[in-house]
Structure formats: structure tokens, C-alpha cells
Amino acid sequence: MNKRTVLRLCACAFALAATASAPLAFAQTYPQKSIRLIVPWPAGGATDSVGRSVAEALRVQLGQPVIVDNIAGAGGNIGTQQFVRQPHDGYTLLLATSSTNSANPYLYKRTGFDPIKDFAPVASLAVIPSVMVVAAGSPYKTPADIVNAAKARPGTLSFGSGGVGNSAHLAGELFKSVAGIDVIHVPYKGSSPALTDVMAGQLDYMLDTGAYGQVKGGKIRAIAVASERRHPMLPGVPTFEELGIKGMHMNAWYGLAAPAGTPPAVVERLNAAVQTAFKSGDLSKRLSDIGAEVRPGDAASFAAFWKSELERYAGLVKLTGASLD
Known part of the structure; x- marks a missing residue:
């Protein structure tokens, strides 16, 4: 082997080593600028509250501004479509939700993204059980009252979303x-205006995840929780199961995602920041205050949960017959 060949092989080896070490070096210096967190729903409501709570926690843990960007429309699809086209460098993140990332693939013929391949799951955050609410002065005291009224007057009662x-x-x-x-x-453009119309009696009821604060404030009344057990924030409100209505288990889940192809070391850095924020108690308190049940965990467990929820929502959408196309 001549000297020129040896030098060429050495150069190739150095190049390969540099390429292999580049993601690690990038992760060690990440982040060096502000991070954008896309929330694919309007400002206001539970989803926005979760997003802003997580943004503040990441700001504290990472030492860089985390800017919430609400990009609403098409059930969260528009913001998510924009997200998956961003560079996979950890500087654009997504607040993934059960609506956009579990339900929409079955509700829409075209979402503009692949529910698995276009995402790098970072961390699970929380779930919020749906609670059935009515106006404070509503005549409906239980879900059975609503059922009886609906059967007596088909097509006249209304619920919001x-x-x-x-x-x-x-x-x-x-x-x-x-x-x-x-x-x-x-349907409304966000939960807040829908809840406002529930309070005013313009809607008969709503099953929402962002109503806990209004219930505690006495602005609306909760009559049932769609979970397996009573919610600690509303201990006096029975579950649907307790009231004899089977199969009413419904919650919204929230998690943090990066674009597919984001270096694993960056994903680990972000996950560690979330877990530290949970352990410090501040993020847990912020989420608990809006009725969320925190779900800390590593990226792998979140990825497994994400996949299982896609499978669960396939059955749920089929059961309800809901479709948007």
C-alpha cells in the first residue's frame, strides 16, 4: 500500500469519526437559541394551558426562551403539518395531543402527516379525563336527565366542542x-367559547377536559366524569360507571414530540429536562391545577403509549361513526 493510499484511508477514517461524533457534540451544546413549541390549537382552553406550562418548565430547565406558537385549524392538522416540515434539530417541538395524533388519522382521509413516521416522541406529559358539564342553573342534574330529555325531544338538545x-x-x-x-x-374554534355558551345556557351540555377551573369557580356544574375513578379535583362528582352508564371512558392525552430524525441525544436531553421539571414539583402543580393527571416517563414508554392510543382510537372512531371527510 503506497503512501497516498494510506493518507486517503486515514482521511476517510477521520471524516467518518467526525460524522459519527457530530450528533453527540451538537447535543452537548444544545440548546443555543430559543425553541419554538407549536400548539396546534387556539389560545385558551386546556391544550394551550398544557403547552404554556411545559414551555415555562423547559425554559427554566434549558436556559433558553421557549416560545409557544398557536397554529390552529382543521382539528390540529394545520399546525402539525407545519411542524413535520421543520428541521429535525430540536429547535421546533410539538405539543402532541390525542385529538391530532390519535384520532385525526381515522377522522380525516388526509392529515398531511404520518402519525408514526413523522414524529420522534420525547415525553408523555399528562392525561385529562373528560367531565360532563352543564350551566349552573341547568335543570339537568345527572346524565340520565339528559338522556331522558333527548329521547323525549330527539334532535333538539345540543352539546359543544x-x-x-x-x-x-x-x-x-x-x-x-x-x-x-x-x-x-x-363545534367552536376552541373550547373556551364553547364553555362560555354552556355557562349561558346556549348549549345543553359539554364533555370537556378544560372545564375543571370553571367548575371549581362555580360557573358551571359537573355531573359526571368519564374515567375509571373519581377525579381528585372533583371528589364529589361520580363517574359514568357509578351512575350505571357503561363504556364512557374518555380523556385527552398530551405529550412532547420532535420531528422524526432528531438526534437521539437531543431527545434524551429534552426528556431529561421534562423529568427534572416534574421532580421539582412545579410542572406537576401547574398541570394538576387544570385537572391533569401527570404521566412522566421516558421517550420509549411514550412511543409505546402513542402507538397503543392509535390502536384504541381506531376502535373509538369506528364506534362513534365520526368522520370529517
Whole structure:
């Protein structure tokens, strides 16, 4: 082997070593600038509250600004479509939700993204059970009252949601299916205006994840929780199961995601920041205050949960018959 060949082989070896070490070096210096967190829903409501809580926690842990960017539309698809086109460098993150990342692939013929291949799961954050709420002065005291009224006057009662395909919509459709009633779905551009109309009596009820604060404040009344056990924030409110209504289990899940191809070391750095924020107690308190049950965990466990929820929502959407195309 001549000297020129040896030098060429050495150069190739150095290049390969540099290429292999580049992601690690990048992760060790990450982040060096502000991070953008896309929340694919409007400002206000539970999803935005979760996003802003996580953004603040990451700011503290990473030492860089984390800017929330609300990009709403098409049930979260528009913001998510923009997200998957971003560079996979850890500087654009997504607040992934059960609506956008579990339900929409079955509700829409085209979402503009692959629910698995286009994402790098970073960390699970929380789940919030849906709670059935009515106006403070509503005549409906239990879900059975709503069922009886709906059967007496088919097609006249109405329920609201924060948009077609979101958790409140699917929860409402599930209740229609389980109860065998004919009621009208009224979609809004976000949960906040829908809840406002529940308070005013313009809507008969809503199954929402962002209503806990209004319930505690006495602005609306909770009559059932769609979970396996009573919610610690509303200990006096029974579950649907306790009231004899089977199959009403519905919650919204939230997690942090990066674009597919993000270096694993960056994903680990972000996950560590989330876990440290949970352990410090501040993030847990912020989420608990809005009715969330925190779900800390590593990226691998979140990826497994994400996949299982896709499978669960396939059955849920089929059961409700919901479709947006």
C-alpha cells in the first residue's frame, strides 16, 4: 500500500469519526437559541394551558426562551403539518395531543402527516379525563336527565366542542352512541367559547377536559366524569360507571414530540429536562391545577403509549361513526 493510499484511508477514517461524533457534540451544546413549541390549537382552553406550562418548565430547565406558537385549524392538522416540515434539530417541538395524533388519522382521509413516521416522541406529559358539564342553573342534574330529555325531544338538545375531531367532540359522540340518543353537535374554534355558551345556557351540555377551573369557580356544574375513578379535583362528582352508564371512558392525552430524525441525544436531553421539571414539583402543580393527571416517563414508554392510543382510537372512531371527510 503506497503512501497516498494510506493518507486517503486515514482521511476517510477521520471524516467518518467526525460524522459519527457530530450528533453527540451538537447535543452537548444544545440548546443555543430559543425553541419554538407549536400548539396546534387556539389560545385558551386546556391544550394551550398544557403547552404554556411545559414551555415555562423547559425554559427554566434549558436556559433558553421557549416560545409557544398557536397554529390552529382543521382539528390540529394545520399546525402539525407545519411542524413535520421543520428541521429535525430540536429547535421546533410539538405539543402532541390525542385529538391530532390519535384520532385525526381515522377522522380525516388526509392529515398531511404520518402519525408514526413523522414524529420522534420525547415525553408523555399528562392525561385529562373528560367531565360532563352543564350551566349552573341547568335543570339537568345527572346524565340520565339528559338522556331522558333527548329521547323525549330527539334532535333538539345540543352539546359543544372545541372543534370537529377534538376530545370534546369524540366524547360527545361516544356518549350519543352509548346512550342511544339523537343530539346536535355544535363545534367552536376552541373550547373556551364553547364553555362560555354552556355557562349561558346556549348549549345543553359539554364533555370537556378544560372545564375543571370553571367548575371549581362555580360557573358551571359537573355531573359526571368519564374515567375509571373519581377525579381528585372533583371528589364529589361520580363517574359514568357509578351512575350505571357503561363504556364512557374518555380523556385527552398530551405529550412532547420532535420531528422524526432528531438526534437521539437531543431527545434524551429534552426528556431529561421534562423529568427534572416534574421532580421539582412545579410542572406537576401547574398541570394538576387544570385537572391533569401527570404521566412522566421516558421517550420509549411514550412511543409505546402513542402507538397503543392509535390502536384504541381506531376502535373509538369506528364506534362513534365520526368522520370529517
